[in-house]
Each structure stands twice: as structure tokens, then as C-alpha cells.
Amino acid sequence: MQHPAFEEVTFHHHSDDVTFKKKVKNTTILLSVITVVELIIGLTIYNIHKGDAPNALLVLMFKGMVCILTSAKAYYIVSVFMHLGDEIRNVIMTIVVPLLLFIWFITAFIWDGNSYKNLRNRYDAHYKEKSVIPAKH
Amino acid sequence: MTTTATVQQTKWWTGGKSPFNMEYGKLMMWYFLMSDTFTFGAFLISYGSIRFSQNFWPDPNVVFNAFPGAGHANLPLAFVSVMTFILIISSVTMVLAVHAGHNNDKQGVVKWLFWTIIGGAAFLGCQAWEWHHLITGEHAILVNGQLDIVGQTTRINPWGRLAAQADIATAIQNTPREMLIRLAEMGGHEHAGATHINFASLPDTELIKAIDIEGLHIRENGPVAFGGYFFGITGFHGFHVFSGVIINITMLLMTQKDVFARRGHYLMIEKAGLYWHFVDLVWVFVFLCFYLI
Numbered sequence: 190m191q192h193p194a195f196e197e198v199t200f201h202h203h204s205d206d207v208t209f210k211k212k213v214k215n216t217t218i219l220l221s222v223i224t225v226v227e228l229i230i231g232l233t234i235y236n237i238h239k240g241d242a243p244n245a246l247l248v249l250m251f252k253g254m255v256c257i258l259t260s261a262k263a264y265y266i267v268s269v270f271m272h273l274g275d276e277i278r279n280v281i282m283t284i285v286v287p288l289l290l291f292i293w294f295i296t297a298f299i300w301d302g303n304s305y306k307n308l309r310n311r312y313d314a315h316y317k318e319k320s321v322i323p324a325k326h
Numbered sequence: 327m328t329t330t331a332t333v334q335q336t337k338w339w340t341g342g343k344s345p346f347n348m349e350y351g352k353l354m355m356w357y358f359l360m361s362d363t364f365t366f367g368a369f370l371i372s373y374g375s376i377r378f379s380q381n382f383w384p385d386p387n388v389v390f391n392a393f394p395g396a397g398h399a400n401l402p403l404a405f406v407s408v409m410t411f412i413l414i415i416s417s418v419t420m421v422l423a424v425h426a427g428h429n430n431d432k433q434g435v436v437k438w439l440f441w442t443i444i445g446g447a448a449f450l451g452c453q454a455w456e457w458h459h460l461i462t463g464e465h466a467i468l469v470n471g472q473l474d475i476v477g478q479t480t481r482i483n484p485w486g487r488l489a490a491q492a493d494i495a496t497a498i499q500n501t502p503r504e505m506l507i508r509l510a511e512m513g514g515h516e517h518a519g520a521t522h523i524n525f526a527s528l529p530d531t532e533l534i535k536a537i538d539i540e541g542l543h544i545r546e547n548g549p550v551a552f553g554g555y556f557f558g559i560t561g562f563h564g565f566h567v568f569s570g571v572i573i574n575i576t577m578l579l580m581t582q583k584d585v586f587a588r589r590g591h592y593l594m595i596e597k598a599g600l601y602w603h604f605v606d607l608v609w610v611f612v613f614l615c616f617y618l619i
Contacts, residue, residue, distance in 0.1 A: 197344035235387035259614040302378030320381040
């Protein structure tokens with residue numbers, strides 16, 4: 190089925206209807222389950238915050254878990270729904286390798302924001318006093 | 327399995343064939359989406375940077391706890407999960423439309439594109455409701471030594487720290503009378519309709535007593551940047567959803583006019599599909615950054 194519009198395509202990927210439907214169904218269920226788990230974690234964080242002494246480390250841990258689950262969701266959307274997983278390695282690499290820039294991007298800017306906060310708290314006692322959450326309210 | 331073996335054995339860089347094995351338009355769509363990823367990424371990272379620079383940031387579960395028709399019930403995360411599922415399902419229907427296109431099944435493409443468009447429109451409707459609810463919301467806050475009633479806009483954020491009782495007692499003395507009347511009227515959400523007191527006729531001291539300070543959960547004003555980032559990023563995403571819906575409608579009309587049938591392939595549906603999935607992908611991260619953490 191070579192067609193003028195397909196000139197660049199040397200090789201066609203074929204999947205029969207049954208395999209395809211099964212894959213889409215499984216991915217849909219997986220994405221839904223991950224979302225539900227994320228919501229449960231979100232509500233857990235809410236309840237920890239409501240408590241008397243929120244455990245900062247526990248909250249951070251749950252937030253980290255949500256971030257990992259979100260990355261998993263992103264992976265399945267890109268790989269299955271957008272069919273990137275079915276493309277040849279050359280294509281996958283030209284898309285994925287530039288995205289590695291995000292490792293620096295996220296780290297550097299979060300670090301910068303955090304450092305700004307620490308410096309301001311250190312040198313501006315008034316600001317710190319005004320904005321740090323009181324233990325009880 | 328034979329397919330995989332052939333792919334690996336093919337010498338893609340020896341010339342005479344595209345080393346990407348992908349048609350031009352689709353490859354360029356991928357690169358466009360990659361650049362758009364950096365645009366959204368930059369927005370979200372800048373939001374993260376500002377958030378990390380603050381000692382206090384509002385808890386999303388406190389901010390986003392409303393549901394259409396549920397009045398003042400406290401339902402954190404409920405509405406946004408509906409929005410998330412709408413987008414996931416519309417992404418699934420788009421996959422089915424693309425697949426129908428591979429099989430040159432015109433009716434299938436029309437059917438699934440139609441449902442995708444409905445999903446996109448439903449999402450936009452939800453977002454419109456949420457924005458309207460946030461902007462027109464009435465929240466009692468303590469700002470500049472006075473009490474005030476505000477909604478969430480790009481200029482003010484009503485979800486700061488809970489105000490100290492002593493500060494409220496001082497601020498209430500400096501608050502203009504009209505505001506005190508509004509606060510007194512607001513206080514009775516739980517027992518609305520039970521009593522019809524004409525607050526405007528009360529003297530100041532009685533009026534202050536009539537205000538339900540406990541029930542109002544008076545807060546200080548929160549970080550101003552919250553509104554700008556929230557409306558800016560969800561707005562930019564909503565604009566993507568909107569343009570995606572327009573693209574999908576165009577694809578639907580073209581399918582019905584047999585443009586793709588004459589062309590012999592439904593590659594355009596595939597490109598529109600990539601864009602639509604990207605919109606879903608971005609939402610996954612917006613959902614994470616604004617609602618979950």
C-alpha cells in the first residue's frame with residue numbers, strides 16, 4: 190500500500206483490531222487507576238494538613254509519590270496514545286533527548302526559588318515573622 | 327515480531343529513505359509539540375520557582391473545594407477529577423478516531439471525532455464554571471488592617487494564613503460600616519432564611535456582634551502570584567483545548583466532505599490526534615502542579 194503521501198515511510202506498523210482494542214482498553218484502565226490513586230493521595234495530604242502538627246516529611250513524601258505517578262501517566266499517554274513507542278528509535282531519540290534539558294531546568298529554578306526564600310528569611314527577620322505559619326490557629 | 331527484526335536490521339542512515347520513517351507533517355507536528363512542551367514547562371517551572379520562594383502557599387484543597395450545584399459543601403478535588411476524567415476519555419475517543427482512520431473507516435472517524443469534540447467542549451464548560459466561581463467568590467479577608475470581601479483574581483488572593491483573633495478584633499473597628507453589614511449578611515450561610523434581620527438598621531456595636539467571625543474563617547491575603555499563575559497557565563491550556571476543539575471540528579467537516587477519502591488516507595486525523603493527546607498530557611501536569619501538590 191505504497192502511497193505518494195507515504196513516500197518517507199519505508200515500513201508500516203500494523204496491529205490487528207483485537208490487539209489494538211486490548212491495548213487501548215488496558216491503557217485507559219491504567220490511567221484511570223493512577224488518577225484515582227493520585228486523588229486518594231491528594232486527599233491524604235489534605236487530611237494531614239488539617240491535623241494539629243502536619244508532618245512536613247510525610248507530606249513531601251506523598252507529593253513525591255504523586256510526581257512519580259504523574260510521570261508514569263505521561264509515559265503511557267505519549268507511548269501508547271501518541272504511538273511514540275511504536276516509532277523507530279531515531280524518532281524517539283530526537284523527541285526524548287532534547288527533553289533531558291528539563292532535568293537542569295527544573296532543578297535550577299526550584300533551587301533558585303528556595304535559595305531566595307532562605308536568604309530573605311535570614312536577612313529580613315520582619316518578613317519571616319510576618320509570613321511563617323503560626324503553630325496554632 | 328518479524329516486523330521488529332526488520333526495523334532493527336534496516337540501515338536507516340544509508341540514504342534513499344527517510345531515517346525517521348515518518349511523513350513530514352507528522353514529524354513537524356512532533357517537533358511543534360516538543361517546543362510547546364518547553365513553553366508550558368517554562369510556565370510551570372516559573373510557578374514552581376515562585377512557590378518555593380514563599381514561606382506560605384495556599385493549600386489547593388482549600389482553594390478548589392467547590393462543585394456545581396453543591397452550594398458551600400466542602401468537596402476538595404472533586405470537580406477537578408471530573409475535568410481530568412473528561413480529558414482522559416476524550417483522549418481515548420481520539421485514539422479510536424485515529425485508528426478508524428488507519429482502517430479508512432469514514433463512519434468510525436466521524437463517530438469518534440464527534441465524541442472527542444463533545445469531551446473538549448465539556449472540559450471547556452467546566453473550566454468556565456471554575457473560573458467564574460473563583461472570580462465571583464466571596465471570601466472574608468483581613469487586609470491592610472481592615473476586613474474586606476474579595477474573590478480570587480490576579481490582583482488579590484483570599485487564601486492566606488488564618489488571621490489571628492486579636493488582629494480581627496482590631497480590624498473590625500477600622501472596617502467601614504457597609505462592609506460590616508455585608509459581613510453580617512454573609513455570616514449566616516448555614517442558617518440562611520431562618521432569620522431575616524435587617525442588619526443595616528443595627529447600631530455599630532450590635533452589628534459587630536452579629537458577625538459570625540468563627541464561621542467566616544477570616545484569612546489574611548495570600549501570595550498575589552497565585553492568581554496570575556493559575557489563570558495564566560490554566561488559561562493557556564484552555565486556549566489549547568479550544569484550538570484543539572476547532573481543529574477537531576475542521577477534521578470532522580473535512581471527513582464528512584470526503585476530503586480524506588479522496589486523498590486515500592486519514593493522516594490529518596493522526597496529526598490532529600497528536601495535538602489533542604498533547605492537550606491531555608499538559609493537563610496531567612497542570613493537575614499535578616495546581617491541584618495535587
